[in-house]
Amino acid sequence: MPDIIVIGASAGGIGAISKLVGQLAGGFPASIFVTIHIPEHSRSMLPKILSQKGALPALAPVDGEAIQRHRIYVAPPDRHMLIKRGYIRLVRGPRENGVRPSIDPMFRTAARSYGKRVVGIVLSGALDDGTAGLIAIKKQGGIAIVQDPNEALYDGMPRSAIENADIDHVLTISQIAELLNELVQQPLEKGGDEPLSDDMEQETDIAELDLNALRADKPGAPSRFSCPECQGVLWELDDDNIVRFRCRVGHAYSPETLLAQQTNSVDVALWAGLRALEENAALMSRMAKKMREHGNKRSAIRFDKQANGAFGQAETLRRLILGREPLTVAEAETESQLVIAEE
Numbered sequence: 001m002p003d004i005i006v007i008g009a010s011a012g013g014i015g016a017i018s019k020l021v022g023q024l025a026g027g028f029p030a031s032i033f034v035t036i037h038i039p040e041h042s043r044s045m046l047p048k049i050l051s052q053k054g055a056l057p058a059l060a061p062v063d064g065e066a067i068q069r070h071r072i073y074v075a076p077p078d079r080h081m082l083i084k085r086g087y088i089r090l091v092r093g094p095r096e097n098g099v100r101p102s103i104d105p106m107f108r109t110a111a112r113s114y115g116k117r118v119v120g121i122v123l124s125g126a127l128d129d130g131t132a133g134l135i136a137i138k139k140q141g142g143i144a145i146v147q148d149p150n151e152a153l154y155d156g157m158p159r160s161a162i163e164n165a166d167i168d169h170v171l172t173i174s175q176i177a178e179l180l181n182e183l184v185q186q187p188l189e190k191g192g193d194e195p196l197s198d199d200m201e202q203e204t205d206i207a208e209l210d211l212n213a214l215r216a217d218k219p220g221a222p223s224r225f226s227c228p229e230c231q232g233v234l235w236e237l238d239d240d241n242i243v244r245f246r247c248r249v250g251h252a253y254s255p256e257t258l259l260a261q262q263t264n265s266v267d268v269a270l271w272a273g274l275r276a277l278e279e280n281a282a283l284m285s286r287m288a289k290k291m292r293e294h295g296n297k298r299s300a301i302r303f304d305k306q307a308n309g310a311f312g313q314a315e316t317l318r319r320l321i322l323g324r325e326p327l328t329v330a331e332a333e334t335e336s337q338l339v340i341a342e343e
Contacts, residue, residue, distance in 0.1 A: 001029070001030075001117075001183070001184050001185065001186055001187060001188060002030070002116070002117055002118065002119045002142070002143060002183050002184060002186075002188065003029065003030040003031060003069065003117055003184060004030065004031055004033070004083065004110055004114045004117050004118045004119070005030050005031065005032045005033065005118075005119045005121065005180065006032075006033045006035075006083070006106055006107055006110045006118060006119070006120050006121070006133075006137075007020070007032065007033065007034045007035070007120075007121045007123065008034075008035050008036070008103030008106065008107065008120075008121070008122050008123070008125070008129065008130040008133065008157075009034075009035075009036045009037075009103075009122070009123035009124055009125050009157070010036065010037040010103075010124070010125025010126055010127075010129065010154065010157060011037075011124065011125055011126050011153070011154040012123075012124035012125065012152060012153025012154045013036045013037075013123050013124045013125055014036065014046065014049065015124075015153070016123040016124045016147060016152070016153070016173055017034060017036065017046075017050065017123060018049055018050060018053045019053075019173045019174075019177075020123075020173050020176060020177050021050050021053055021054035021056060021058075021072060022053040022054045023054075023173075023174060023177035023178075024054055024055070024056065024177055024180060024181060025055075025181045026055045027055070027070065028055070028056055028070060028180075028181070028184065029069055029070070029184050030069060030070075030180075030184045031067050031068065031069055031070075031071055031073065032056065032071070032072040032073065033072075033073045033075075033081060033083060033088075033106060033110065034046070034050070034058075034072060034073065034074045034075065035074075035075040035081055035101045035102070035103045035106045036074075036075070036101075037099050037101070037102075037103075037125070037129070038077050038101075039077065040077050040078040040100060041077065041078070042077055043077070044060065044074065044076060044077055046058070046074050047059050047060050047072075047074045050072050050074065051072075054072075056070055056071065056072050057070075057071060057072065058071075058072035058073075058074055059071065059072070059073065059074065060073075060074050060075075060076045061073045061074075061076075061081070061088045061090065062090070063088070063089060063090040063091075064087055064088070064089070065087060065088045066086060066087050067083075067086055067087060067088060073088060075090075075101035075106065076090065076101070077101075078092060078100055078101075079091060079092055079100065079101055080092075080093050080096075080100055080101050080102060080105045080106065081101055081105075081106050082105055082106065082109040082204075082208060083106060083109045083110040083113050083114070084109065084113055085113045085114075089109075089208060091208050093105070093206070093208060093250060094206065094247075094249055094250030094251045094252065095229065095251055095252075096129070096251070096252040096253075097127065097128070097129040097252065097253060097254055097257040098228075098229075098253070098257055098260070098261050099129065102129055103122070103129045103130040103133055104129060104130060104131075104132050104133040104136075104252070105133075105204075106133065107120050107130065107132075107133025107134060107136060107137055108132070108133050108136045108204050109204050110137070110142075111133075111136040111137045111139065111140040111142055112136075112140070112204050114142075115140040115141050115142065116140065116141030116142055116188055116189070117142070117188065118137050118140070118142035118143070119142060119143045119145065119180070119183060120133060120134050120137040120142060120143070120144050120145065121145045121146070121147075121176065122134060122144075122145075122146045122147065122157050122158055122161045123147045123152065123157070123158070123173075124147060124152035124153045124154045124155070124157070124158070125152075125154055125156060125157035125158075126154045126156040126157065127156050127157065127160070127254070127256045127257050127260060128156065128157060128160035128161075128164075128254045128255070128256045128257060129157060129254065129257065130157050130160075130161060131157070131160045131161045131164050131165055131242065131254060132242060132244055132254060134146075134161050134165040134167070135164070135165045135166075135242060138165060138166050143168050143169075143183070144161070144165055144166065144167045144168050144169075145167070145168060145169045145170075145171065145176055145179070146158045146161045146162055146167050146169070146170050146171075147170075147171070147172070147173060147176065148170055148171060148172050149162070149170075151172050151173065156256070158170075160254075160256065164242050165242075206246070206250045220235040220236045220237035220238070220246070221235065221236055222234075222235055222236075223235065223236040223245060225245065225258070227245075227247035227251050227253075228253075228258070228261035228262055228264070228265045229247075229251045229261075230247060230249055230251060232247040232248045232249060232251075233247065233248065234246065234247050234253070234258075235247070235248075242254075243255055245258055267321075270317065270320070270321050271321065273317060274314055274317045274318055274321065277310050277311075277313050277314035277317060278310075278311075278314045280310040281307050281310035281311040281314055284303045284304075284306040284307035284310060285303070285304075285307040287299075287303040288300045288301075288303035288304045288307060291303060
């Protein structure tokens with residue numbers, strides 16, 4: 001019977017997972033693993049919440065903990081939860097899709113270790129973490145289930161999985177619980193396990209910071225893009241027409257997540273540029289004031305001119321960040337003169 005249930009969620013996922021485990025039958029004869037995106041330095045209350053919602057005890061495992069049935073294992077903050085044969089690894093490996101814990105490493109390692117015994121479930125969440133992991137589960141003969149996007153509080157992750165992976169079931173939370181209660185009573189179909197691809201072997205090893213995997217040639221081909229986190233070259237992987245990216249040290253991105261990270265990097269750079277321009281304008285204004293106090297009119301005029309230019313650039317950048325129309329030349333000159341006067 002399928003007895004390894006891996007569940008991934010993000011925004012809106014706590015309510016969905018709580019409802020799901022609350023509808024599982026007493027003595028549910030499987031092991032459940034949950035990864036939900038949570039801030040790295042926060043304290044997760046999810047094990048306590050899930051223990052109160054259903055009949056199964058939920059806990060944050062320790063590294064190396066033996067897997068038992070009738071348990072819910074919840075990935076702790078700042079650690080990927082990897083499913084090994086008979087035990088759990090908790091590692092501070094490279095972030096995937098900009099987060100740690102990430103869903104894809106859990107799904108991928110479960111597929112590698114347990115093959116057709118795995119049921120992968122993607123619930124509410126933004127962007128597309130979990131899609132690549134579901135593809136890995138399907139490749140190894142497991143079952144892929146997705147929450148109905150019309151029910152999910154955030155439909156990004158469910159819709160990405162539906163559009164890109166070979167999904168077996170798209171169901172509401174109540175229907176997922178009903179199906180799980182049935183699946184764990186059914187025998188597995190006979191047949192050999194699917195062999196692992198070299199790329200999948202390497203990616204699961206990278207998540208554990210395996211030195212041989214990290215030093216080996218990366219799967220895929222070098223792209224024109226750089227890693228938003230470490231600025232290294234990203235390798236492009238084409239996995240069943242699903243494009244993904246991974247850098248030399250192991251950071252991994254799906255297309256939607258990479259776009260979001262790049263957008264965030266641009267935003268950070270814009271604000272840093274604005275700060276530098278404003279500091280430059282303030283310094284030039286102060287120097288102009290000092291020069292006037294010492295009777296050096298020529299230097300004062302020069303510093304005033306530089307301050308005007310920096311202020312105009314800063315205000316143009318500020319308006320760009322805020323989505324407003326840029327200043328006209330006349331407006332920039334007027335506003336910069338007011339600021340200098342206030343100095």
